[in-house]
Amino acid sequence: MPFTLEDIAKISGYSRSTVSRVINKENGVSEKARIAISKIIEENDYQPNLAARGLASGKSKIFGLVISPGINDLFSDSFYSLLMQGVTKACAEKDYSVMLWLSKMLSKEELIAKITNNSILDGLIISSIEYQDPMIDEIINSKIPFVMVGQNSPNKSIHFVDTNNSKSAFQAVNYFIELGYKRIATITGPTNKIAGRDRLEGYKMALAQNNIEIDPRLIELGYFSDLGGYSAMEKLLDYQPEAVFVASDTMAFGAIRAIKDAGLQIPDDIALIGFDNIPTSAEMSPPLTTIHQDIQKMGEIAVDMLIYLISNKNKEIENIILPAELIIRESCGTKLKE
Amino acid sequence: MPFTLEDIAKISGYSRSTVSRVINKENGVSEKARIAISKIIEENDYQPNLAARGLASGKSKIFGLVISPGINDLFSDSFYSLLMQGVTKACAEKDYSVMLWLSKMLSKEELIAKITNNSILDGLIISSIEYQDPMIDEIINSKIPFVMVGQNSPNKSIHFVDTNNSKSAFQAVNYFIELGYKRIATITGPTNKIAGRDRLEGYKMALAQNNIEIDPRLIELGYFSDLGGYSAMEKLLDYQPEAVFVASDTMAFGAIRAIKDAGLQIPDDIALIGFDNIPTSAEMSPPLTTIHQDIQKMGEIAVDMLIYLISNKNKEIENIILPAELIIRESCGTKLKE
DNA sequence: AATAATTTTGGGAGCGCTCCCAATTGTTCA
DNA sequence: TGAACAATTGGGAGCGCTCCCAAAATTATT
Numbered sequence: 162m163p164f165t166l167e168d169i170a171k172i173s174g175y176s177r178s179t180v181s182r183v184i185n186k187e188n189g190v191s192e193k194a195r196i197a198i199s200k201i202i203e204e205n206d207y208q209p210n211l212a213a214r215g216l217a218s219g220k221s222k223i224f225g226l227v228i229s230p231g232i233n234d235l236f237s238d239s240f241y242s243l244l245m246q247g248v249t250k251a252c253a254e255k256d257y258s259v260m261l262w263l264s265k266m267l268s269k270e271e272l273i274a275k276i277t278n279n280s281i282l283d284g285l286i287i288s289s290i291e292y293q294d295p296m297i298d299e300i301i302n303s304k305i306p307f308v309m310v311g312q313n314s315p316n317k318s319i320h321f322v323d324t325n326n327s328k329s330a331f332q333a334v335n336y337f338i339e340l341g342y343k344r345i346a347t348i349t350g351p352t353n354k355i356a357g358r359d360r361l362e363g364y365k366m367a368l369a370q371n372n373i374e375i376d377p378r379l380i381e382l383g384y385f386s387d388l389g390g391y392s393a394m395e396k397l398l399d400y401q402p403e404a405v406f407v408a409s410d411t412m413a414f415g416a417i418r419a420i421k422d423a424g425l426q427i428p429d430d431i432a433l434i435g436f437d438n439i440p441t442s443a444e445m446s447p448p449l450t451t452i453h454q455d456i457q458k459m460g461e462i463a464v465d466m467l468i469y470l471i472s473n474k475n476k477e478i479e480n481i482i483l484p485a486e487l488i489i490r491e492s493c494g495t496k497l498k499e
Numbered sequence: 500m501p502f503t504l505e506d507i508a509k510i511s512g513y514s515r516s517t518v519s520r521v522i523n524k525e526n527g528v529s530e531k532a533r534i535a536i537s538k539i540i541e542e543n544d545y546q547p548n549l550a551a552r553g554l555a556s557g558k559s560k561i562f563g564l565v566i567s568p569g570i571n572d573l574f575s576d577s578f579y580s581l582l583m584q585g586v587t588k589a590c591a592e593k594d595y596s597v598m599l600w601l602s603k604m605l606s607k608e609e610l611i612a613k614i615t616n617n618s619i620l621d622g623l624i625i626s627s628i629e630y631q632d633p634m635i636d637e638i639i640n641s642k643i644p645f646v647m648v649g650q651n652s653p654n655k656s657i658h659f660v661d662t663n664n665s666k667s668a669f670q671a672v673n674y675f676i677e678l679g680y681k682r683i684a685t686i687t688g689p690t691n692k693i694a695g696r697d698r699l700e701g702y703k704m705a706l707a708q709n710n711i712e713i714d715p716r717l718i719e720l721g722y723f724s725d726l727g728g729y730s731a732m733e734k735l736l737d738y739q740p741e742a743v744f745v746a747s748d749t750m751a752f753g754a755i756r757a758i759k760d761a762g763l764q765i766p767d768d769i770a771l772i773g774f775d776n777i778p779t780s781a782e783m784s785p786p787l788t789t790i791h792q793d794i795q796k797m798g799e800i801a802v803d804m805l806i807y808l809i810s811n812k813n814k815e816i817e818n819i820i821l822p823a824e825l826i827i828r829e830s831c832g833t834k835l836k837e
Numbered sequence: 838a839a840t841a842a843t844t845t846t847g848g849g850a851g852c853g854c855t856c857c858c859a860a861t862t863g864t865t866c867a
Numbered sequence: 868t869g870a871a872c873a874a875t876t877g878g879g880a881g882c883g884c885t886c887c888c889a890a891a892a893t894t895a896t897t
Contacts, residue, residue: 213853215550281549551883
C-alpha cells in the first residue's frame with residue numbers, strides 16, 4: 162500500500178494540511194516544518210495520489226497530446242518525434258503527465274468522444290490535423306482549453322505556436338534567386354496541412370516578388386515522405402529545374418536519390434534546399450542546405466501557453482510564431498551564375 | 500457544472516447505486532430501470548468523472564508507455580513509432596488511455612519516482628531500455644503490473660513480447676552462406692539493447708554453425724541510426740566484406756550511401772540484408788532484402804497481456820515470441836557463387 | 838396463504854486529496 | 868507586560884465515485 166498524505170502527516174508529527182502545503186509549494190509554512198516534512202517525503206518516496214488530487218481540486222495535471230500522422234508519417238517525418246519530445250519534456254518539468262492520442266488510430270467521432278468526455282484532462286495540445294478540421298469546433302464547444310502546434314485556422318482566437326513557414330520558404334527561394342537560379346522548382350507537402358500550404362506560399366511569393374513566372378509543372382507534391390520526395394523529383398527531372406526547394410529534409414533525401422539515380426550531380430546539375438534541419442541533413446553528401454526550425458521548442462512553448470491559459474482564464478494571450486533559420490551548406494551551390 | 504451520478508439519480512428517481520450499475524453495465528438491474536436511466540444519461544450527456552472513479556475503485560483505465568529513445572532515435576528508428584501506434588490503437592479499442600513517458604527526458608530517479616508512485620496507472624508497457632536495466636527491479640518492487648516489449652532479462656517471470664531476433668538474424672546470415680558468400684560482415688545495434696544483442700548473436704551462431712571463423716574486424720557498431728550505419732560501413736569497406744548483415748533498415752540506408760559513395764555496386768560488389776522491413780526498404784535501389792517484424796502487433800499483444808495480467812493476478816501467462824520473416828529482394832544478390 | 842428464495846434497490850462508508858476557516862503559536866510595539 | 872497583529876498549524880467538509888451490506892419488492896415453493 163502506498164503512503165498517503167495522512168501517513169506522512171502522522172510520521173512527521175504535522176497535520177495533513179501542512180504536509181499538503183509543503184507538497185504544493187505553498188507558502189505559510191515554517192522553514193522548520195518544510196525541511197522536516199520534505200525529508201520524510203523523500204525518505205518514503207511519497208507521491209500524491211493523482212486521482213484523489215484530481216477529484217478534490219478539479220485539476221488532473223494531465224494534458225492530452227493529439228497528433229494525426231498517417232501510419233508511416235510518424236516515422237518518416239521527424240516533426241512528430243521532436244514535438245513529442247518537447248511536449249513530454251516540458252510537461253515532466255512542470256509536473257504534468259501526457260496522455261497520447263494518435264488520431265489516425267481511431268475514427269474521428271470516437272476520438273472526439275474520447276477526448277471531450279474525458280473529464281480527466283486539464284488541457285489539450287493538438288497538432289498536424291488538417292487545415293480547418295471541423296474537429297476543432299467540437300473541441301471549442303467542449304470548453305477544454307487547448308493550444309495548436311501549427312496554426313490551423315485564420316481564427317486568431319484559437320491559440321497556437323508555429324514556425325514562420327512561409328517567410329522561411331520565401332528566404333530559401335530568394336536565396337536561390339540571389340545565386341542566379343531561374344528555373345526553380347519545389348516539392349511540397351500535402352496542402353491540407355498548414356506547413357505544406359505555407360511553405361508553398363512562401364515559394365510562390367518569392368518567385369512573384371522577383372517577377373519569375375510560376376510554372377505549375379515545377380510544383381510537385383511529395384507528401385512529406387522520403388518516397389514521395391523521390392517520385393516527385395523523378396517527375397520534376399523531365400522539366401529540368403536548376404534548383405529545387407524541397408519542403409522537408411525527409412523528402413529531400415528521396416529527391417537526392419532520384420537525382421543521383423538519374424546520374425546528375427548536386428549542386429552542379431541541380432541545387433537543393435530542404436526544410437527542418439534533421440540531424441542527418443548535415444551528413445548527407447553533399448551536406449544539405451536547409452531551414453532549421455526548433456520543433457522541440459514549439460512543443461515546450463505549447464505547454465507553457467496551455468499552463469498560462471488555465472491559470473489565467475480571462476486574460477488574453479499572444480500567439481507565438483517562431484523564426485526559422487536558413488542553414489547554408491553545399492547542396493544549394495555557391496557560385497553566382499551570371 | 501457537469502452532471503454527477505447523484506444528479507442523474509435524482510432526475511431518474513432511482514438511487515446513485517442503481518445508476519452506477521447501469522453505467523458500468525453490471526447486472527442486477529431491472530429492464531425498466533435500465534432503460535429509464537439510460538435515457539436520462541443520454542439526454543444529459545452524462546459522463547462519469549474519471550478522477551472520482553479512479554479514487555474510489557483504485558483503477559484508472561490508464562496504461563503508461565515507457566520508451567527510452569535517444570533524442571534522435573525516436574525519429575531515426577521506426578521501432579518507436581510503430582510501437583506507439585500499436586499500443587495506442589489497442590488501448591483505444593479496449594477503452595484504456597495511454598500515458599507517455601519518454602524516459603530520456605528525465606533523470607532515471609525522477610522517472611522511476613513518477614512512474615512507480617503514480618497511483619493513477621493501472622499498468623505499464625516498457626520498451627527498449629537497456630538490457631537488465633536496474634529500473635526494472637524498482638518497478639517490480641512497486642508492484643505495478645507491467646509487460647516488456649523486447650525481452651529485457653533472462654528472468655522468465657518478467658512478462659514480455661518479443662520478435663525472434665536471434666533466429667531471424669541467423670536465417671539472414673545463413674541465407675548469405677547458402678548464396679555462397681564467405682566474408683560476411685555485420686553492422687550491429689548497441690549491444691546493451693536486447694535487439695542489438697540478439698541479432699548479433701544470430702549472426703555469430705550462423706557463422707559458427709557453418710564453420711566460418713568470426714572476424715571481429717567484420718563486426719561494426721552502428722547504433723541503429725542512419726549515420727551510424729554510414730560510418731560503420733565506411734570502416735568495414737577496409738576489410739572488403741562480400742556481404743553485410745545490417746541489423747536495421749535505417750542503418751542499411753546509411754550503409755548503402757557509404758557503398759555508393761565508395762563507387763561500389765549493390766549487390767555485385769557487396770550484398771546487403773537489413774532488418775525491420777520499414778516501408779522505404781522496398782523502394783530503395785536496389786530494393787533491400789530484409790527481415791519483417793510486426794512491431795505494431797507486438798504493441799497490441801503487450802496491451803492484451805497487460806489486461807490479462809490485471810484481471811488474473813495469480814494465473815500464469817506465457818511470454819510471446821513472434822516469428823519474423825526474411826523478405827528477399829535484390830540487395831542480397833541471387834546467383835550462387837561457386 | 839405463508840414462507841423461502843431471488844431479484845432489485847438504497848444508502849452508508851470511504852478512497853486521498855484540497856479548500857477553507859478556526860485555533861494556536863510567535864512577534865511586535867506601546 | 869499585555870494587547871494587537873502576523874505567521875503557522877490543524878481539522879472538518881466535501882469532491883463524485885465504487886463497494887458492500889441491508890432493506891424492499893418480487894417471484895417461486897410448499
